Amino acid sequence: MTTTDTFPRCGPYPAAAPFAPIREELTTRFGAMPDRLDLLQILVSIQHRLGYVPAEAISWLATNLGLSRAEIHGVVAFYSFLEETPPAPYTLRFSTNITELWQGQEANMARFKDLPNVRALPTSCIGLGDQGPAALVNGYPLPRLTATRLDAIARAIASRRPVAEWPAEWFKVDPNVRLAGPLLEFAFTPGALVERVLAAGDAAFMEMLRASGLRGRGGAGFATHAKWDACRAEVVPEKYVVCNADEGEPGTFKDRLLLSDHAELLIEGMTIAARVVGAKQGYIYLRGEYLWLYDRLNAALEARRRAGLLGAKVCGAADFPFDIAIHLGAGAYVCGEESALLESLEGRRGVPRIRPPFPATHGYRGRPTVVNNVETYCAIAQLAGIGAAEFAALGSQGSAGTKLHSVSGDCAHPGIFECAMGTQVSTLLDLCGTRDPLAVQVGGPSGRLLFPEEFHLPLDFSHVSSGGSFMVIGRERDLFELVYNFVAFFHHESCGFCTPCRSGSNIMLNALQRIRRGQGTEHELQIITEAAAVASKASHCGLGHTLGNPFQDLERGRPAVFQDRLRDSPDGTVLDLKRAVAEARALRER
Amino acid sequence: MSDTRKITVATCSLAGCFGCHMSFLDIDERIVALVDKVSFGRTPLTDIHTLHACDIGLVEGGLCNDENVHVVRHFRQQCKILVAVGACAINGGVPAMRNRYGLAECLEESYLYGVGVADPQIPSDPELPLLLNQVHPIQDAVKVDYFLTGCPPPAEAFLELLTAVLENRAPQMSYALRHFD
Structure with a gap:
């Protein structure tokens, strides 16, 4: 699966473009009998060219991939950007x-x-x-x-x-870089850091990684060396390195910058990872929303192939074959969860897997796989350049290095800020030019809602951990709408596999809608509280575990936001008879 | 038994099918033992139309028109214990299937454009109750004390409810009385 595709700007789409003309193109690219693992890539390709996935395409895929039409339909239906109905232009x-x-x-x-x-x-x-x-x-x-x-x-x-x-x-x-730091300003000759790792040896790099204390930048903050150690310990010839570029957490866009302007750093980091864990193939899982970066990233990969930095002998090392392919997502937040990402990478619906086993031992195609965030790979390359001591010194206790923050919302200077780990929330608020905000949502909807009394907290793994989203909420905003928007987001993005998340998000959204319409009572608050508690404990993956966060944070910090909206109805009744019969009355008089 | 006070039971069927009332009657011969202890207030079973203060109000069916709302509110005023009986009273049930369509859509389909409609017109006689824009469970309009689940609830559930009230304790519905697979 190393075929490259190309995605020019398309449209206006014809009402129902036939499939036949692009069948040949697909056959050339993916082969007459495409690999089942390519299913999603083929669908994305068809969708982009025709604006939809026609029924003939599904039949053709079913025949040539040896799958049932239902299975293909299941994949199409899962992803927001794939559609079976003929498109608008x-x-x-x-x-x-x-x-x-x-x-x-x-x-x-x-x-x-x-x-x-x-x-x-x-x-x-x-x-x-x-x-x-x-x-x-x-x-x-x-x-x-x-x-x-x-x-x-x-x-x-x-x-x-x-x-x-x-x-x-x-x-x-x-690019909107407002504050560049050691990572964004890190300069290097492509391939030089890989060569340095080749010269020092894998064990020496692992020791450097351990000493640096580098932790994953995607949000969970898992120790990178532990993940790599687990993968290294597996003695199998086939391993993979995967870059999670499914930057779906609302308000996050720092990977966009790294992918567009620092791809070289990312690829260098992935190549080092491949060398150290023993992988021959890497994948960049690029979210569908970043389709516009596809050609640019491919050009960067191609340039490295030409320079001998990817391919059969990376940096001339006979024992180091490694290449990277790009895999496109198609609009599914849950694919940012690493095991769902792997399912998607294998061309299936992005439903998270049961863990353990973890991807480090059973990942892509069941083989040991290192999955790291874009920013983590960039930090790996930076670490190879500056060494463990200097890297650790950039951050705070237990949180080495710097962190990119995507700042948006009510501030004078939205954009990307690189701050040392441990920087206070208030410092970043000052930097982005905001005065006296109502609150700030750190780490996206699945993160934390912070109020002014918490602005002294440091942004690092021990205090306020963040995947990079930093949304400033101004004085005039309505926090109820914030929570409502986030719950609607989770409800839309729930993969539907487990009941606590699928039904829990639905129950929460319905109850919030009743409150929003002015029909909510204490009973609704009770329902939301219970659904949030169940989802956070019993869900299958992180999406469900965190979907109650926005509500819980606001309920804890500013309970009046909800209380002020409740109908004064001690017995829980909500029916407004006059309003309920208004339509019938109008129809009668018609 | 004659020394104990009789309790009064009122019943009504709103947007329901009378299936719950039928199920109530399935207590069969056990009704004999209740005769000395229970008397009826307003109920279609005996055709008593006026509602006076009573101990238990059994409400079958949901709320689909304004008359239903007035009736259930009257029941709430007059009954010490108000019971939502069956799926329609508790969830809206089958009548609530219209909630996914607009009221105008429903009436147009039934009275204007439906198959076999003669003299198409939306009924407008002032004696007809006004339909609600959505069918509601009764707890949307009144506070409910007990819910008898099921479609219909089994006769034993009615019996347990009455027995518990007579014995001045909370009803105990066994698993079999609230599980319907």
Whole structure:
């Protein structure tokens, strides 16, 4: 599975493009009898070219992959960006993370609701929180949607202008680095760090990794050396190195920067990992929302192949074959969970696996696999360059190195800030130019909601751990809407495998809706509290374990937000008879 | 037995099918023992139409129109213990299947565009109760003291409820009385 694809800007899509013309292209790329593991990649390819996955394509795949149509349908149905119904010429997916809703995204979406040739749909955060509100048009990002820009987009759609010919300016994503530190400023000659590891030996690097105290940057903060040790201990010839670039936590976009401007560092880190654990193949699991980075990343990989830094003999070492392929996701937050990511990488629905066994021993195709975040691999390369002592000195006790924070929301300078581990929340708030905010959501919806009395806390693994999302919430905002948005997000993204999460998120959302409509009572609060507690204890994966966090944090910190909204109904009744018969009365008089 | 006070039971069926009432009657000959202890207030079983203060109100069916709401509120005022009987009273049940459609949609399908409709018109006689925009369980309108689950609840559940009230204790529904697979 090392085929490269290409994803130019597509559209307007014809109403029901036939499958036959692209069948040949797929056969060339994936072979006449494609590997079952390529299923998702083939589907993504078809979806992007035709705007949907036609029934003939499903039949063709079923025949050639030896799968049932139901299984393929199951995969298509799982991913938000795959569809079986013929497309509109243009599909706009508006990012509905709370910071963008607060920037007027509802109205932006409504602007396109009744126009011909276009569908306006909501989607989860697309990694442009610092330059929102943003949307995707047929998969490509449109940041900074101002009224003028939206008018121009509407005109382009009305005149059926090909997306490929829309002005490049519309698609321009700014790096938005507000504060660069040792990681972002780290300079090196490509391949030099790999050579250094080759010269020093794997054991020496593992010792450096252990001494550095590096922990995973994706959010969970697992000790990287422990993960690698477990993988190294497996004596099998086939191992894998996987980069988790499924940056789905709403409000996070620091990997976007690393993938677009620091791919060399990432690849260097992955190559070191491959050498140390003994992997021959690596994968970058790139979220579907970052489709626009696909060609750029492939070019970086190709350049390294040409330079002899990937391929049969990496850096000329006869005993070190290693290459990397990119695998695209298709709009599923849960695939950021490493075992769900591996399922998706194998072309299936992204349902988390039962653990143990962990991926380090039973990962991709059941083989030992190291899965790390983009930023972790970059830190690995940096560590190889500066050594354990200097790396550890960059951070705080138990939290070595620096951390990238994606700052968005109500502040003067949204963007990416590299801060030493242990930097106080208040320091970062000062840096991004905010005065006296109501609260800050650190680590995304699955993270923590912090109030001013907690702003002195350090951002590190021992205090406030973060995967990189930092959403500033201004004085004028409504925290109820924040929690409602996050629960709606989890409800949408739940994979549906386990009941505590699937039903729990549904129960919570329904109860919050009743409160939001002014029909909620103490009973609703009780229901939400119970559902959150059950989901946090009994769910299958981290999504369910954390979906109660936003509610619990707000209920603990500012209970009045909920209490003020409750209907004064000590007996729990909610029926408003006058309103309930209004429609019948109107119909009678019609 | 004659020295003990009789308890009064009122019943009604709102948006229900009378199946729960039928199930109540399935207590069969055990009703004989109750005759000395229980008397009926308002109930369709004896065709008594006026509701006075009573001990237990058994409400079958959910709320689909304004009259249902008035009746259940009246029951709440008059009954010391109000019991939601059966799936429709507790969850809305079969009538609540219309909740996924709009009220106008339902009426249009039934009275304007449905198969075999003659003289299409939406009924507008002022004597007809006004339909609610959604079917509600009764606890949306009144506080409920006990819920008898099932579609219908088994006769033994009714019997246990009455016996418990007579014995001045909380009803104990065994697993068999609330499990229906």
